[in-house]
Amino acid sequence: MSSDSSVPPTHGPAAREVADPAPHEGWLERAIAARLRALRREAGTSLAETAARVGISKAMLSKIENARTSCSLTTLARLAEALDVPVTSFFRDAEGPREAVYTAAGAGARIVARGTRVGHDYTLLGGLRGPHARMEAHLVELTSRSEVFPLFQHPGTELLYMLAGVMVYGHGDTRYTMRPGDALQLDGEGVHGPQELVELPIRFLSVVSYGEVA
Known part of the structure; x- marks a missing residue:
């Protein structure tokens, strides 16, 4: 059976790869990616070191940190263990788009x-x-x-x-x-x-x- 080289490979528990998301799509991946990157830098560990602890490739971790792929809860749990933080830390900014109300002068x-x-x-x-x-x-x-x-x-x-x-x-x-x-x-x-x-x-x-x- 021949394989289609255009289909990106799946590494470990990571799920699907995401192309450039629309503004309202992929917000969860972007929120998790930003928190993961910040937490890893706070911990002072490199991509390679963190990926090795989690058991995924450096390339896959880079994709997660750049919101290019969705990762499973299993992967998040391993990342949390590797960075010594609660799993909920990744969702601190992931409640969804934040609302704001703007009222121009005289328009109230x-x-x-x-x-x-x-x-x-x-x-x-x-x-x-x-x-x-x-x-x-x-x-x-x-x-x-x-x-x-x-x-x-x-x-x-x-x-x-x-x-x-x-x-x-x-x-x-x-x-x-x-x-x-x-x-x-x-x-x-x-x-x-x-x-x-x-x-x-x-x-x-x-x-x-x-x-x-x-």
Whole structure:
């Protein structure tokens, strides 16, 4: 039986060879390759030394480190043993593509919230749901004095960062005078909201993290 020399040989437990992957394909191989290369260099071992410990060829290890092939869990386990690291170390950056939310200046959605009727303007700067948390960011503008202030209470943790103006902000029984550059982090379960609008217009950034996602 003749063999096709165009088919790349398989070495040990390594699986298939990957040609140049599309941007969304091969991301797992690329993530593992980057971690493997970094871990091997941290350990101070050469390609040849590591390949010998694992029982694969130097060429195959080079392909793995350059995301040119997918390797089996057996090979990963041997690599982990050779580098004296947990197998999970190879997957630290392999959860998949990371998300980001970009909102250009002036492009945020204007939303109606509890303070809208008393001159409070809310602009949603974006929301992001990650594997363990959900986060929302708002730009809040207070442009009208009012004796009626909305109070808020919600799950999660909130960060306020003052951009302009001066206000007294309450959280529970405590009052904070907020000026540009001041930051306040608070437990959203505690009743909170502006208590006194000292110097208008007032602008501040509100970022709420809702913690673990069910």
